[in-house]
Amino acid sequence: MAVDIQPACLGLYCGKTLLFKNGSTEIYGECGVCPRGQRTNAQKYCQPCTESPELYDWLYLGFMAMLPLVLHWFFIEWYSGKKSSSALFQHITALFECSMAAIITLLVSDPIGVLHIRSCRVLMLSDWYTMLYNPSPDYITTVHCTHEAVYPLYTIVFIYYAFCLVLMMLLRPLLVKKIACGLGKSDRFKSIYAALYFFPILTVLQAVGGGLLLSVQTEL
Template sequence: MQLSAIGDLRYEYVSGVSTILSACPGIYCGRIKLPDGNWSSCGSCPRGFRRESTFECAPCDQELSLYDWLYLGFMALLPILLHFSSIDSKLLRHSKTTIGLVICAILEVVIAGSITLLIWDPIGSFKIHACGVNDLSDWYPIFYNPHPNYEETLHCAHEAVYPLYTIVLVFLAMADGFMILTRFIAYFLGIKVAKSIYSGLYFYPILALSHLTLGGIIYYVFPYITIVTSVVSCAYHFAKRTNQGTIILILESLKDWRNVGIILCHWFLHAYGIISITQLENLHRDLYLLVLVPVPALLYVFTSHFTDPDKIGE
């Protein structure tokens, strides 16, 4: 900053092409090295680049952290869980239809996820180059376009969290396409797909819109969402039973393959949330936490007698 002749405090910077790598306003504006050796004017960095502390737009060459992979895994789990919920709530208990749609849901997400990773830089590898996430603002750089001296607006918005923003959108688009393809094949194999495909056509756009607007918030809170959802869903699953006796709850959970699958899904989500929070930084401590995964289900089963509304006052 420099003091002008009339005493106003002004931000002075080289607004055009510069012969040296000079400072840029804002936290996301950077300069690109031009073929002639000069530096470009301050602006947004190209896709796959991010501004360094030197104000240079440098290529992103970091590896995804464990937390980043877990976030991508969470975004891939959402379509599967929504498919499972739709299959369980809307379809008749026809074993062929149920098993067929479960296989379709898993296949379409796995194939879409694998292809998305393979077409990303570097192409043909499951290794991904990333910029890393430093702050919540990295997800919303459009709100941080600087206004130097309130004379102009520099549009410096770019994917500062590359590739976490676009890769999820590409995955959701591919999963939606593969859903239509796999359900089309399943239809000719005699599997009823009408009701399940309608739900998918709704929730894929909703997931994409949620990621576009709330991606940064979801990135930081998804471990807690996972744990809370697994515990509440587990309690709801048991609460729907007509007979709340401890022995009956245990027998029904073990005899019905559907109940076994639902409980295992709850335990998996609970463990996934714990791993996402701890990131296995202290393996011995984290293993003890993972052993506690079945506790919410066991706590409900063994205390259901005391919380059954029909037995209040007895």
């Protein structure tokens, strides 16, 4: 039996958080934002995300994970060319950076310490953009119910990009300084500088177009 402190729940993504459970009795609080790792169900209750990502979810995550690696390889080749024999070592280092970033991201995601993630099922495109669906009951006051309804598909990509950037800044400059002696000082670090540009672009792409990319991928 569920006991509600507040019976009405406005908005598409506002939900009631479980406050207390004793046997079959569940007491829920007032409507608001669901905690991280939960989303609202049809009855407007916040429920934990316990499902495994579907095939298209994994394909989407794989695509977003491959983008930095492909761009790393492109700019390494672009700026190395025939002037240096260090391109192969930089390619291998970029692969190592992205692979380690992916493994670390999975390990720090819930459940922590295992190469597995739990997720909420994506039901519709608006699940990616809950910040656009905060209700205004009196057209003055806004009830903020923004949360990650597609947990963790939205934030896990940002975490992965952050680890990619950190590992690149730790490993690549040392490697390039040691083995890229055939390049001038101005050309030696250009592939790293390029990454400092494309990582923010990828972050914006994920923030704005992540849901659209997955929707298009699902329809193909």
